[in-house]
Structures are given as structure tokens and as C-alpha cells.
Amino acid sequence: MGTTLLVRPLLGGVSSYQHCCCNGDEIMFFCHICQEWYHGDADHHHIKKWAVFHDDSPDNITEVCRRPCHDALEELIRLRENDILRQHQEIYLQSLDEIIGNYELIDKMIRSIADRRAGRIERKRKGWKYVH
Secondary structure (H helix, E strand, O other): OOOOOOOOOOOOOOOOOEEOOOOOOOEEEEOOOOOOEEEOOOEEEEOOOHHHHOOOOHHHEEEEOHHHHHHHHHHHHHHHHHHHHHOOOHHHHHHHHHHOOOHHHHHHHHHHHHHHHHHHHHHHHOOOOOOO
16 A cells, blocks of 8 residues: 655646555546645636637646536636626627628528537547536
8 A cells, every 4th residue: 555645736737637556546636726636537627718719728727626616716707707798788789780680690600609519519529528
């Protein structure tokens, strides 16, 4: 029975997975938010929102525990995004004005939705964990 030396990893690009020496099948990860070690699989969080930046580079991914840390971080981001959108309410009226009667734009947006959904399915098929 061996001991495991757990070193605090750096954020972004440095994997926080460590194999437990006492049991080779057991995996631990370090949550960068609560700064605790956990058994099992981590949630992968894109530091810059994937849906906006499409950045899968290791420097843009960190490992966190699902509850409460990942959920709390996503809620904080949502609140900050809403604060920004409230400062630019004209986006909603401009978008409505732009799409009314514009069948080419309607078709383009419908194709965009389908492509995005297909991309999620393809990433899941390849074993990627989709994190929003």
C-alpha cells in the first residue's frame, strides 16, 4: 500500500488528475474553485465560454467539481452576462427589425441552429464532454 503525493496544480492547461497509488483504478482530481481533491471524474469548464469562443485549447479548460462549484461559477457568469445585456437592450429590437420578413436570414439562423446541434452530437460521439 503506497502513499500518494498530491501536488496543487496550476490553473489552465495543467491536468489536475492524479492516480492514487494505493488503488490504480481510483482517480482523483483537484477542483480549482473550492481547492479540494475529489474521487471520480471532474467537470471540464471552458474558461472562455465555448459557445462564444470555440476554444478547446488546454489553456482554456480547467477541472472543477460539478456541485456546487461548476454550477455556482455558471450562475455567476450568467448574472454578469445579463448585466452586460441590460446595458445594450437595443440588440433585441435591432434583431427583431432585422429578421422581420427576411426569409434568407430566417433560413440562415435555422441552419445555424441545426449545425450547432449536430456539432454537439458529434462531440458527444467522439467522447467529448460538452460543458456549457
